[in-house]
Amino acid sequence: MTNKVNILTETGADVQSISEAVALRIKAWRKQQKLTLDALSHRAGVSKGMLVELEKGMANPSIAILCKVAAAMGVSVAEMVDVASKPNVHVIDEADIPVLWTGEKGGAARLLAGSSGPDMVELWRWSLPPGERFASPGHPQGTFELFHVEQGTLTLIVDGVRTALTQGSAAVARTDVPHEYANENNEPLSFTMTVAELQR
Template sequence: MTGTGSDVERVNQAVAERIKTFRKNQKLSLDELSRRAGISKGMLVDIERCLANPSIAMLCKISAAMSVSVADIVDVAEQPSVHLIAPRDIPQLWEGESGGSARLLAGTSGPDMVELWRWEMHPGERYTSPAHPEGTCELLHVEQGTLILGREGQRHEVGCGSSAIMRADAPHYYANESGEKVVFTMAVSERHSR
């Protein structure tokens, strides 16, 4: 997770507290959560102590292991009736090398969840994602520039004004190979089989 100093600290503190709360409510030991998420126990300890800055991929693994959504962990998940999220409360969960960003705008509670993201990628930036759980689907709409979308050795160009639907249950990436900024919105739908 990256962003401005105070934003990162605020989000990391909320993440630390919420992961610990979810883990304890589910009566999961650090060892069990570590095993389920495929993350070292030491890393989980550091996250819960607010000493680590977990990546989006790591938050996805932890949330899936506890059957909650990333939105639950960063506290932008839906609430009964209407849940308004102020601009200052929208977390930035990725920062590119040149200042690009990924913000989780809103999401539903897990394990079956929907998330809404806004991405900005500066020239040369790339985000690589491990496979999400089976059945995860991403819907993207490019508002500016041309997004490169890659999955299983395939490379697709998604131009300004165009949309794409991608199964995200395999490793994939988003890249900006142009000389201009790329801006896109993304909805993620994740359904867990019962």
């Protein structure tokens, strides 16, 4: 399984435009905030080499790295991939919704929409075939996620505690600790997830 953002592992102009947009946004925000690469690296806890690759549009970072860089810059991942809220209504066409993760078995996570700024809310849609899983080391303190299972059974593991969410059920989970989403059954799994990360 890969926890990498698929802006560079896929092919086509749309994918390339996403990686270029991320590169341009990071450069612009860093310059606007007068941050050197060294300072951003220290603030985000991400290597300077990774930041250089991101700014060149050459990196294939994990979702966790994008989250760290976005948090260090006071923006959301949704802003970085241009699915963030704007004044009034910002409509994102289906073709413009990015896939930010794919698994070895064909699972996928799409960031449908999100808010701007350091206080952020994101709406995701995940699909996991049998045997697929995704692991996160945890988000900043106070982060929580809302889940709704559309099809199948989601095994949610939060800080070592396993919970099975069946089709039609919903849950709220604290995700500022290590957590995983897994499909441990023999049928496809799809679920929506909302992440709320509020600055304290």
